[in-house]
Amino acid sequence: MAHPKLEVSWLRKSFPGLDVIGGISAAVQKGEFISIVGPSGCGKTTFLRIVAGLEQASGGEVRLDGRVVREPGADRGFVFQSDNLLPWRTIYDNARIGQEIAGRSGAAERQRTMDMLKLVGLEGFEHYYPRQLSGGMRQRVNLARALAVDPEVLLMDEPFSALDAQTREIMQTELLRIWERGRKTVLFVTHQIDEAVLLSDRVWVFARRPGRLQEVIDIPIPRPRDLSAKRTPDFVALVDRIWRLIEHDVRDSVLHENT
């Protein structure tokens, strides 16, 4: 097997008085789409932030192409749950922020920003401001911004959770279409199991207290996929299997939120 793109070894994270991640080891191959599901509070966001270099591990390490991750870098793009666009900047200027931070401002970069806005279906909206866009459109700006720096790894933390159900399904198919073209390595956190199954090559099921990788589920559904895949018996069986793995933990996290 090829050298993994991303390698996580014995990763641990504690906040004062709380062990959040209790030793996770896993590997991701280049171009793989991985979703992470698990109950609220099991450390999914913390895990992604450590991979992004935004948070330090308490033990263990994350390697990207064999190099230990210590800080954020242009090789990783992050898409958060909220759209966090700057209201005083145009869509184009918002989409360029990642490139600005990376110190890139040449003509090729500007063209790539335009290309990515086009890719996410926002051509013609470059001069609009965030308040003039719908929630789905704003989330697409976020995606364009992450793609504009041409990261090797895309880290997405519940990027569609603020969207209504129909917009969300459209965004799922859009993301599939974009991913088919570029085949980035993706780590995608979601609470929606059918979303995880539709998008992923593999689903990582996290358990809580402390957070750990409980099981890795292969998703052998043929690609390219579209929404009709959700109605196949294989799909339904996979969703059911994953739900049964986390059901107990989810009930626990809902009923004992503060324990």
Ligand SMILES: Nc1ncnc2c1ncn2[C@@H]1O[C@H](COP(=O)(O)OP(=O)(O)OP(=O)(O)O)[C@@H](O)[C@H]1O
């Ligand atoms: N900076 C921090 N300081 C202290 N505790 C934190 C910090 N960040 C996260 N935690 C705690 O770590 C645990 C895991 O949080 P995290 O946000 O990673 O969970 P999650 O799996 O993303 O949950 P959700 O599904 O609700 O988004 C929680 O108990 C949270 O309160």
Ligand SMILES: [Mg+2]
């Ligand atoms: Mg989270």
